[in-house]
Amino acid sequence: MNVGEQIRRGREALGMSQADLADAIWVSRNTVSNWETGATTPDIQSFVLMSALFGVTIDEMVKGDENVMARAVARDRNRLLVVGTGVSEPGVQGAGSKRVVAAEAAGARDAGAPITLAMPEPQGSVVFGNYERIDAVRAGMPEFRLVRTFALFSMSDYRIENGAGEAVGAIHRGRATFDPVYQLRVPGFERVQVRREWKPGEFRTVYTIEGEGIGVEGAVLGDEFSIWRHGGLIAMVTALRSAGRPVFRIELEDEGVRPLAFGVAMMFLLLRDYDRHWVRTSGE
Numbered sequence: 001m002n003v004g005e006q007i008r009r010g011r012e013a014l015g016m017s018q019a020d021l022a023d024a025i026w027v028s029r030n031t032v033s034n035w036e037t038g039a040t041t042p043d044i045q046s047f048v049l050m051s052a053l054f055g056v057t058i059d060e061m062v063k064g065d066e067n068v069m070a071r072a073v074a075r076d077r078n079r080l081l082v083v084g085t086g087v088s089e090p091g092v093q094g095a096g097s098k099r100v101v102a103a104e105a106a107g108a109r110d111a112g113a114p115i116t117l118a119m120p121e122p123q124g125s126v127v128f129g130n131y132e133r134i135d136a137v138r139a140g141m142p143e144f145r146l147v148r149t150f151a152l153f154s155m156s157d158y159r160i161e162n163g164a165g166e167a168v169g170a171i172h173r174g175r176a177t178f179d180p181v182y183q184l185r186v187p188g189f190e191r192v193q194v195r196r197e198w199k200p201g202e203f204r205t206v207y208t209i210e211g212e213g214i215g216v217e218g219a220v221l222g223d224e225f226s227i228w229r230h231g232g233l234i235a236m237v238t239a240l241r242s243a244g245r246p247v248f249r250i251e252l253e254d255e256g257v258r259p260l261a262f263g264v265a266m267m268f269l270l271l272r273d274y275d276r277h278w279v280r281t282s283g284e
Contacts, residue, residue, distance in 0.1 A: 002038065003035070003038075003041060003042070003061060003062055004035055004037060004038045004255075005036075006056075006060075006061050006062075006063075007009060007021075007035050007036055007042075007050065007061075008036045009026075010050065010053070010054035010061075010178075011032075011054075012058070013054070014047075014053070014054070017033060018032040018033055018036070018101060019032075019062040020217060020241075021050075021053075024049075024223075024239075025049040025050060025053070027046065027064055034210060045061075047061060048219055048221070048222065049219070049221060049223075050224055051221050052219055052222040052224075053222075053223060059193040072096045077261060097266075104174070110144060113138050113139045113254065114138065114249045114250060115136045115137065115138045115143050115144065115249070115250040115251070116137055116138070116240075116247065116248070116250075116260070117134065117135070117136040117137075117247070117248050117249075117269070118135075118138070118245050118246070118247045118248075119131075119134065119245050119246045119247075119269065119273050120132075120133070120134060121245065122273065128151070128153055128154045128156070129154070129156070129173060129180060129273070129274050130148065130156050130271060131146070131148060131158075132147075132148050132234055133145060133146065133147050134146040134266070135150065136250065136261070136262070141163060142163040143162070143163050144161065144163070144259070144262050145161045145169075145243060145284065146159075146161075146171065146231065147161060147264055148160045152200075154173070154174075154175045154180065155172075155173060155174055155175070156172075156173045156174075157170065157171070157172050157173070158170065158171040158172075160186075160259060160262065160263055160266075162259070163200075168186065168187075168259040169184065169186035169187070169260070169263050170184075170185050170260045171183070171184050171185075171263060171266060171270075172185075173266060173270070179195070179196040179197050180196055180270075180271065180274060181193065181195045181272060182193070182194045182195075182197070184260070184263040184264060184267055184272065186259050186260045186263055188271040189212050189260050190211045190212040191211050191212075191259070192209070192210070192211035192212050192214055192260070192263070192264055192267075193208075193209070193210045193211055194208070194209055194264075194267040194268065194270055194271060195207070195208045195210075195279065196274075207220065208269060212229060212260065212265055213229050213230040213231075214227065214228070214229055215228045215229075216228070216268070219277060220268050220271075223239045224236065224237065224238045224239070225237055225240065225268070227264050227265060229254075229257060229260070229261075232254065233253050233254075234252070234253055234254045234257050234260070234261040234263070235250060235251065235252050235253060235261040235264065235265050236250070236251040236253065237248075237249070237250050237251075237265050237268070237269070238251075245265045246272075246273065248269060250265050267272070
């Protein structure tokens with residue numbers, strides 16, 4: 001069975017149309033059609049997202065077509081996503097078991113309903129990534145919001161407010177060479193930085209996380225990823241099916257670090273939206 005047939009069977013098993021799959025992994029319907037007919041092959045990130053969505057390994061997806069991954073790497077090597085410094089890998093040092101224990105503990109203490117967040121359209125150029133306001137609600141009530149306080153070209157500052165409108169942190173968006181850099185400051189915690197950069201000598205794009213012992217497990221461009229602090233689970237982020245703008249569920253697992261966990265999740269969602277608009281153009 002070739003890759004195109006694997007993709008078709010995978011999406012049909014989930015009851016998805018080509019347009020549904022395209023929306024879920026940020027490509028056009030025509031791109032999915034070309035993959036299924038064999039006219040083109042997916043890029044690396046699309047393989048990662050589809051394997052997570054279909055519940056199969058990438059090896060299972062490309063079985064029967066030995067050259068497809070070589071072609072994908074050769075064409076798309078500058079778009080490989082690698083989560084960098086300070087990140088826990090699934091299965092390494094018991095990360096999976098820690099996640100189960102943490103999830104059970106969170107369920108036992110009943111942290112409450114998850115937060116739901118819909119990403120608005122950015123204002124101006126997608127390279128600048130400016131958003132006037134992003135609201136996160138829980139059980140129909142405001143829980144957190146991101147409010148822009150300053151914007152100049154690719155630089156912007158955001159205030160993180162709680163449901164009462166009180167400032168509980170801040171996010172600064174700058175730029176290193178071309179790619180965006182986000183810095184989070186929450187009182188009582190170290191500064192946390194998430195940086196996206198192109199490594200020309202390694203032919204890959206790298207996301208690095210620094211500060212406060214923060215790590216990420218899972219694909220930040222996929223359907224679900226978790227955020228850890230010093231080995232403890234503090235947040236789960238899940239992409240929800242939506243016909244409009246991207247919608248996410250954020251479950252904050254540690255009451256003591258809620259603003260910090262929300263701020264880290266927001267930095268990744270801002271970068272994710274940047275990739276959705278700017279990077280995901282291959283195979284068109």
